[in-house]
């Protein structure tokens with residue numbers, strides 16, 4: 235394939251309710267969509283970077299700039315382009331994994347649509363539907379939290395994840411465990427809000443039989459997580475720290491985590507995500523698919539990824555209506571606690587007509 239045009243489309247999606255984490259509260263999600271044009275087919279990608287560099291160092295303005303000035307021109311110079319060529323063609327540019335992931339997904343989508351191959355099969359999916367967990371934000375009160383969790387349990391979600399931070403951790407977890415019983419699959423996500431000195435406090439979560447505690451310490455603190463793992467019983471799962479298969483193996487080898495949250499956007503794309511999956515399986519480490527409030531475009535790719543054999547824990551692959559009143563694609567709807575894996579070529583979903591552009595972008599450059 236030859237890349238003949240790329241369109242960047244910045245969309246603001248209102249959230250159905252504020253979503254509060256240890257690094258702030260969002261009421262809308264800015265999304266950077268990317269459409270790749272080739273002679274054979276078009277492909278879509280979604281950049282999971284937020285509007286501000288709060289989850290990680292990436293943010294939409296930087297992704298837009300690095301795609302426009304460096305990454306898209308670099309791919310435009312590749313004569314025989316396919317998804318496997320994207321990583322090597324962009325390797326000279328450091329970082330910007332979320333921007334690279336969006337571009338690689340669009341090329342992968344175009345390649346697979348042209349070949350009539352579904353993404354799930356390409357990645358090695360072994361399931362046609364995936365069990366879904368849901369991420370629950372920090373709330374204003376325990377009562378509000380219990381109402382929210384009750385709604386998600388009633389909707390059929392098979393696992394509940396609670397965002398925590400200092401001052402909102404042991405009591406919310408205790409309340410949810412007491413209200414919904416020991417059978418509820420329950421985990422927490424700190425988004426780096428704690429320090430190793432909080433170990434004794436975090437060990438107060440041990441009695442609640444959590445599946446895991448996600449990213450309690452700083453992204454770069456593998457040794458701190460390894461020390462914390464020796465001080466608490468709850469298994470540690472890493473998210474922000476895992477930026478590649480190499481860092482996943484380093485974290486596992488150092489004893490920094492027993493479980494890995496795989497987010498293709500965070501690690502540079504779905505091909506690296508599969509490499510992390512394979513490496514974790516080789517080490518006997520279970521993985522699950524994390525979420526970045528993706529629209530149906532990224533959600534379709536995440537559901538395909540979550541269908542791989544090593545994804546043995548429910549992911550943050552919730553239905554479209556968890557965050558959005560209307561999605562950019564046909565909505566993903568929870569059925570018996572599961573989402574069906576798309577079966578069409580490539581992503582298997584299309585942006586709804588009012589999202590997909592009416593006219594192709596000016597060739598050969600880009601339009602942001």
Ligand SMILES: CSCC[C@@H](NC(=O)CCC(=O)O)C(=O)O
Nearest residue numbers: 289369524525526527528550552
């Ligand atoms: C956009 S910042 C959200 C990052 C957070 N993601 C979630 O909590 C899941 C959100 C979702 O269901 O997409 C995480 O650290 O795991």
Ligand SMILES: [Mg+2]
Nearest residue numbers: 423448449473
């Ligand atoms: Mg997380």
